[in-house]
Amino acid sequence: MILVTGATGTIGSEVLRLLTAKGEPVRAMTRDPSKLSAYGVAGDFADPASLDRALDGADTVLALTAFGRALADHDLALVEAAGRAGTKKIVKISAFGTGETADEKDVRSWHHHGEQAVRESGMAWTILRPAGFASNALMWAHAVRAGEPIPNMTGRGGQGVVDPRDVARVAVEALTASAHEGRTYELTGPEVISVPEQAEQLGRVLGRRVETVEVPLEAAKDGMLASGADPFFVEVAMTGFAFVAAGGASRLSGDVAAVLGRPPLSFADWVRDHRAAFE
Structure with missing residues (x-):
C-alpha cells in the first residue's frame, strides 16, 4: 500500500493517477476525502491521530507537505507517524537548493529539517528536489x-x-523501485x-x-x-x-533523464x- 499525501495538488494528483494506472494499491490523504472518493482518506498533518489512521497498513509514503510556515513541523509529524506505523519507505518532495542557506525567508531552508528527519528515520528513503x-x-x-x-x-x-509531470513520474519510480533508495535527486x-x-x-x-x-x-x-x-x-x-x-x-541536472531513461x-x-x- 502506498500513501500519497498532498493528493489533490499538482504533483500528488498526477502521482495518484500514474500509480492507479500501474495497478498499484494506493491511498490518498487529503483534508477532504470526498474529492477522491475511490481512494481518499481524511488526514491533517497537524492531527497525529489522523496521520496514524491514514498510515495504517501503508508500506510506502509520499511526503508532500504544503508550502507555508508549518512545512517543517508537518514533515516531522509525518515521519514520526510513519515510524509508528512501521512504514518501510518514504519519498519526500523537497525543493531545489535545499540546505544551501539557513535564512528562514528563503525556501531553500524550509525543507532542511524534513530531509534530515527522512534520512535519519531508519526507513528506506529518496529525496526529490524539483526546480x-x-x-x-x-x-x-x-x-x-x-x-x-x-x-x-x-x-x-x-x-x-x-x-511537474516529470516530477510525478520520478516520484512514482522512487515509490515503486528499490534502485533509488538512499538517493537525492535534483529535478x-x-x-x-x-x-x-x-x-x-x-x-x-x-x-x-x-x-x-x-x-x-x-x-x-x-x-x-x-x-x-x-x-x-x-x-x-x-x-x-x-x-x-x-x-x-x-543550473541543470541530469537526474530526470537518469531515472526516466529519456530527456526531461x-x-x-x-x-x-x-x-x-x-x-
Missing part, C-alpha cells in the same frame, strides 16, 4: 488572455524549469530559461507576441503588501526573486499541452 514548475506560468494566464504583458521580477535570470528541465524566454516560447505556441514588463522588486513588494499579502511571505517572495535574478537557480520535458512541451489555459 521551479512549468505550471507556475498559469499565474500569467489572465494577463496573456487579456493581451497584457507578463510581470517580470527576475530580469534575465533563468532557472531549470521542470515539467530540472532541459534548459535554463528566463521569464522573457518563457514569454517568447508562449508566443510561438499561441501564434502571437507575448510581452513582458520589468517590475523592480521594491515596486513588486509595495504592490503585494498593498493587496493585503502576509508581510512574511512577501519577504519570502522577494528573496526568491532576487535569488533567480542573480543567477542562483541557473521542456517548457515548450508543457505550453503546447496547456495552451488552452492561455487562449
Whole structure:
C-alpha cells in the first residue's frame, strides 16, 4: 500500500493517477476525502491521530507537505507517524537548493529539517528536489488572455524549469523501485530559461507576441503588501526573486533523464499541452 499525501495538488494528483494506472494499491490523504472518493482518506498533518489512521497498513509514503510556515513541523509529524506505523519507505518532495542557506525567508531552508528527519528515520528513503514548475506560468494566464504583458521580477535570470509531470513520474519510480533508495535527486528541465524566454516560447505556441514588463522588486513588494499579502511571505517572495535574478537557480541536472531513461520535458512541451489555459 502506498500513501500519497498532498493528493489533490499538482504533483500528488498526477502521482495518484500514474500509480492507479500501474495497478498499484494506493491511498490518498487529503483534508477532504470526498474529492477522491475511490481512494481518499481524511488526514491533517497537524492531527497525529489522523496521520496514524491514514498510515495504517501503508508500506510506502509520499511526503508532500504544503508550502507555508508549518512545512517543517508537518514533515516531522509525518515521519514520526510513519515510524509508528512501521512504514518501510518514504519519498519526500523537497525543493531545489535545499540546505544551501539557513535564512528562514528563503525556501531553500524550509525543507532542511524534513530531509534530515527522512534520512535519519531508519526507513528506506529518496529525496526529490524539483526546480521551479512549468505550471507556475498559469499565474500569467489572465494577463496573456487579456493581451497584457507578463510581470517580470527576475530580469534575465533563468532557472531549470521542470515539467511537474516529470516530477510525478520520478516520484512514482522512487515509490515503486528499490534502485533509488538512499538517493537525492535534483529535478530540472532541459534548459535554463528566463521569464522573457518563457514569454517568447508562449508566443510561438499561441501564434502571437507575448510581452513582458520589468517590475523592480521594491515596486513588486509595495504592490503585494498593498493587496493585503502576509508581510512574511512577501519577504519570502522577494528573496526568491532576487535569488533567480542573480543567477542562483541557473543550473541543470541530469537526474530526470537518469531515472526516466529519456530527456526531461521542456517548457515548450508543457505550453503546447496547456495552451488552452492561455487562449
